[in-house]
Amino acid sequence: xxxxxxxxxxxxxxxxxxxxxxxxxxxxxxxxxxxxxxxxxxxxxxxxxxxxxxxxxxxxxxxxxxxxxxxxxxxxxxxxxxxxxxxxxxxxxxxxxxxxxxxxxxxxxxxxxxxxxxxxxxxxxxxxxxxxxxxxxxxxxxxxxxxxxxxxxxxxxxxxxxxxxxxxxxxxxxxxxxxxxxxxxxxxxxxxxxxxxxxxxxxxxxxxxxxxxxxxxxxxxxxxxxxxxxxxxxxxxxxxxxxxxxxxxxxxxxxxxxxxxxxxxxxxxxxxxxxxxxxxxxxxxxxxxxxxxxxxxxxxxxxxxxxxxxxxxxxxxxxxxxxxxxxxxxxxxxxxxxxxxxxxxxxxxxxxxxxxxxxxxxxxxxxxxxxxxxxxxxxxxxxxxxxxxxxxxxxxxxxxxxxxxxxxxxxxxxxxxxxxxxxxxxxxxxxxxxxxxxxxxxxxxxxxxxxxxxxxxxxxxxxxxxxxxxxxxxxxxxxxxxxxxxxxxxxxxxxxxxxxxxxxxxxxxxxxxxxxxxxxxxxxxxxxxxxxxxxxxxxxxxxxxxxxxxxxxxxxxxxxxxxxxxxxxxxxxxxxxxxxxxxxxxxxxxxxxxxxxxxxxxxxxxxxxxxxxxxxxxxxxxxxxxxxxxxxxxxxxxxxxxxxxxxxxxxxxxxxxxxxxxxxxxxx
Numbered sequence: 001x002x003x004x005x006x007x008x009x010x011x012x013x014x015x016x017x018x019x020x021x022x023x024x025x026x027x028x029x030x031x032x033x034x035x036x037x038x039x040x041x042x043x044x045x046x047x048x049x050x051x052x053x054x055x056x057x058x059x060x061x062x063x064x065x066x067x068x069x070x071x072x073x074x075x076x077x078x079x080x081x082x083x084x085x086x087x088x089x090x091x092x093x094x095x096x097x098x099x100x101x102x103x104x105x106x107x108x109x110x111x112x113x114x115x116x117x118x119x120x121x122x123x124x125x126x127x128x129x130x131x132x133x134x135x136x137x138x139x140x141x142x143x144x145x146x147x148x149x150x151x152x153x154x155x156x157x158x159x160x161x162x163x164x165x166x167x168x169x170x171x172x173x174x175x176x177x178x179x180x181x182x183x184x185x186x187x188x189x190x191x192x193x194x195x196x197x198x199x200x201x202x203x204x205x206x207x208x209x210x211x212x213x214x215x216x217x218x219x220x221x222x223x224x225x226x227x228x229x230x231x232x233x234x235x236x237x238x239x240x241x242x243x244x245x246x247x248x249x250x251x252x253x254x255x256x257x258x259x260x261x262x263x264x265x266x267x268x269x270x271x272x273x274x275x276x277x278x279x280x281x282x283x284x285x286x287x288x289x290x291x292x293x294x295x296x297x298x299x300x301x302x303x304x305x306x307x308x309x310x311x312x313x314x315x316x317x318x319x320x321x322x323x324x325x326x327x328x329x330x331x332x333x334x335x336x337x338x339x340x341x342x343x344x345x346x347x348x349x350x351x352x353x354x355x356x357x358x359x360x361x362x363x364x365x366x367x368x369x370x371x372x373x374x375x376x377x378x379x380x381x382x383x384x385x386x387x388x389x390x391x392x393x394x395x396x397x398x399x400x401x402x403x404x405x406x407x408x409x410x411x412x413x414x415x416x417x418x419x420x421x422x423x424x425x426x427x428x429x430x431x432x433x434x435x436x437x438x439x440x441x442x443x444x445x446x447x448x449x450x451x452x453x454x455x456x457x458x459x460x461x462x463x464x465x466x467x468x469x470x471x472x473x474x475x476x477x478x479x480x481x482x483x484x485x486x487x488x489x490x491x492x493x494x495x496x497x498x499x500x501x502x503x504x505x506x507x508x509x510x511x512x513x514x515x516x517x518x519x520x521x522x523x524x525x526x527x528x529x530x531x532x533x534x535x536x537x538x539x540x541x542x543x544x545x546x547x548x549x550x551x552x553x554x555x556x557x558x559x560x561x562x563x564x565x566x567x568x569x570x571x572x573x574x575x576x577x578x579x580x581x582x583x584x585x586x587x588x589x590x591x592x593x594x595x596x597x598x599x600x601x602x603x604x605x606x607x608x609x610x611x612x613x614x615x616x617x618x619x620x621x622x623x624x625x626x627x628x629x630x631x632x633x634x635x636x637x638x639x640x641x642x643x644x645x646x647x648x649x650x651x652x653x654x655x656x657x658x659x660x661x662x663x664x665x666x667x668x
Contacts, residue, residue: 002066003180005247006164007187009073012244013157014191015198016080016237017045018354020150022199022346025332026230030093030207031143032570032578035329035562039555042328044147046551048079048154053544056158065163066251073245075156080238082149086142087231093207095225162540169527169535170254182365182520189358189516196331196350198236203228203343218470218487222341224441224581225570303538308529308617311610313545315603319386320550322599325558326592332562333592336583337401338501339491348505356509360516368521378525379614382518383607389515390600392507396593399504401497403585404489406443406451407458409567410584413477430477431459439571441581444472445490447481453568458485529614561591 020042028038056068168184169177206217207227219226304310330353334345364385368378403410408426426438436456444455452458452475459476472485530538563580565587570578 001247002167002251003184005066005244005251006069006160006168007184008247009069009160009164009244010184010188011191012073012237012241013076013160014188015195016076016153016234016241018192018195019199019233019237020045020083021328022196022203022331022349023228023230023233024328025335025342026203026207026228027143027146028579029225030227030230031146032572033143034569034577034579035332035559036556037559039328039557039559041143041147041150042555043552044150045154045157046547048151048156049158049547050154050544050552051151052155053158053162053540053547056163056540064253065159065167066248066253068159069163070245070248072156072159073241073248076153077156077238077242077245079149079152079154079156080234080241082152083146084231084234084238085149086145087207089145090142092211093227095219095223095227161543162536165527165539166536170532178365178368178520178524181523182362182368185365185520185523186358186362189354189361193350193354193358195237196346196354198233200343200346200350202230202233203341203346205229205232207231218466220488221343222491223443223488224579226342228342299534299537300541303530303534303541306530307613308610309526309538311606311613312526312529313542315606315610316542316546317549318599318603318606320546321554322596322603324550325554325599326596328555329558329562329592333588337585337589338497338504339401339404340501352505352509353512356513357516360513361519364517364520367517368524373521375525375528376615376618378521378528379611382522382525383604383611385514385516385518386600386607387604389511390597390604392511392514393593393597393600395507396504397589399500399507400589401500401585404451404582405449406453406489406568406582407477408453409582411450414479426453426457428477431457434459441568441570443489444475444485444487446475446478446485448478449490451490452477452485455485460485558592558595561595562588565591 024038024042027033027041028035164184165181168180204221205228206212207229209229221228331342331345331349334340334348335342340348364381367373367381371377373381405411407413408428413428413430427436434456436454438453440454440456442454443451444458444460445451446458455463455472455475458472458478460472461474461476463470463472465471470487472487473483475483475485478485526542527535527539562583565584566580566582567584568581570581572578
């Protein structure tokens with residue numbers, strides 16, 4: 001029952017976490033902020049973990065673990081509801097538009113206004129509108145609520161993993177522990193499937209659905225200015241997280257002694273050694289906070305003195321930097337690089353990538369159980385799958401797309417590629433008489449597949465229709481056809497990119513599956529290389545370190561590097577840079593993939609060192625043991641080992657033969 005409850009909690013936290021990542025593009029556009037600031041918001045979840053995880057992991061292991069997990073789920077739910085709050089406070093979303101009404105008629109829209117018409121329209125009315133816009137824009141700082149809500153989510157998520165996994169490993173038979181943890185992690189990976197699918201669904205719904213006339217909305221989900229109903233998913237995920245807290249209130253603090261797990265001879269030999277911490281821990285003993293606080297620093301010192309654990313920590317910090325940065329911006333990469341909508345990018349992440357990861361993690365746990373892999377075997381499997389996935393990932397560099405053709409930015413107005421993007425000016429002879437803003441982004445497309453930044457910069461004199469049925473006419477910069485243009489950015493000219501995209505998806509699924517095969521063996525290596533009484537602290541400190549040194553900085557510097565590839569920034573009403581409208585595709589690919597694979601390259605050097613240290617310590621334990629590694633699985637030899645440990649510790653404790661003894665000292 002605990003496994004079922006913990007699986008649902010893992011599902012809920014993974015659901016809300018993946019939904020947060022699926023709404024990155026929507027939040028960026030809604031609050032008009034750059035990618036690096038979105039990275040700060042995304043990393044704020046780890047900031048919440050950083051505040052409390054070390055203490056929750058250490059003290060929580062000696063308290064009522066199920067109830068602490070329940071409190072955490074309640075906090076996660078509250079934080080998720082807080083994220084959705086800004087939608088109900090700020091004004092309705094108004095996207096950029098360069099079309100202005102004529103002086104004589106409100107029905108005749110003039111994309112390109114001459115200087116004389118513009119002078120007539122400038123007056124008190126314009127200034128009032130501008131002031132109102134600035135007033136409303138000041139309220140866009142409401143994204144701070146998203147930041148605070150995500151921090152609260154991080155605080156609430158803190159006890160779920162370390163206390164939940166240690167509870168299972170303490171009470172489950174050892175042969176089943178790996179498969180239980182594999183099942184829970186598989187369920188936690190299924191959560192993102194529904195998270196991204198929910199993100200895909202909400203991205204198709206306009207942000208102010210029910211409050212605006214959709215026929216008057218002149219943009220589609222494929223437009224860079226489109227904002228989906230990002231707030232709706234947070235209400236749904238918050239409710240599910242609230243429900244996940246309920247079962248833990250009814251679960252016991254610990255299970256009967258007869259169901260405690262028994263350590264195998266290999267595991268006992270691996271973690272055996274002398275100990276400087278001669279304290280006894282029993283789950284049912286009343287908590288003494290003063291004694292626990294005194295033991296905290298010695299316990300942490302003992303943990304970090306374990307070379308295998310320390311190197312494992314270094315490897316996962318580097319690899320998590322690569323993983324978190326890649327996953328955070330992968331939907332955005334699919335959207336910007338391959339011209340897919342935000343809804344389709346989230347959908348593909350949910351139905352293809354995430355199931356491959358889930359199946360790989362489950363199969364990794366099954367392989368470890370079936371093959372009865374040793375600690376060394378688990379380490380080799382994790383390293384081998386990571387290397388194979390790395391070499392396959394290099395093929396992503398070959399699956400690139402050309403830049404979108406945008407007049408004055410990526411190509412000239414004649415449609416020719418420029419030697420430099422700065423040499424393609426927005427103002428040329430065909431629109432020189434129009435009073436156009438170079439900062440506005442209101443793209444239109446001609447029949448030849450060339451995009452213009454705005455109808456004004458396309459030189460369009462008149463327009464007819466409304467919303468998506470609008471047609472711009474007499475466009476002096478459009479040389480082909482009848483000089484007409486249509487709203488939205490051109491997408492139909494990138495046929496070669498559409499041909500490459502299926503190969504990208506197939507390679508993405510394959511690499512995700514292969515890399516995830518080593519996930520469960522690697523995790524079991526973590527919990528087998530430490531003392532049993534320090535298990536919760538080790539898991540918590542591992543989570544703390546990876547989230548502090550990877551979860552917080554990775555989205556920020558990945559976003560900052562992606563921002564450097566932006567070719568056209570949106571601008572706020574009162575001035576200042578907003579969200580990016582179009583990127584340099586080639587530079588984006590090199591920055592995103594290069595940073596991801598560069599970090600993974602560095603991690604393999606640490607992996608090689610960690611493997612050598614692990615092998616050396618196993619040999620040292622075998623050579624110093626009473627029995628050799630080939631016959632160490634017999635009960636008689638295990639009794640001899642425990643007797644040796646009892647004599648060498650110079651303590652009064654009597655050795656236990658058949659059951660796990662918490663008093664046995666087990667240092668690496």
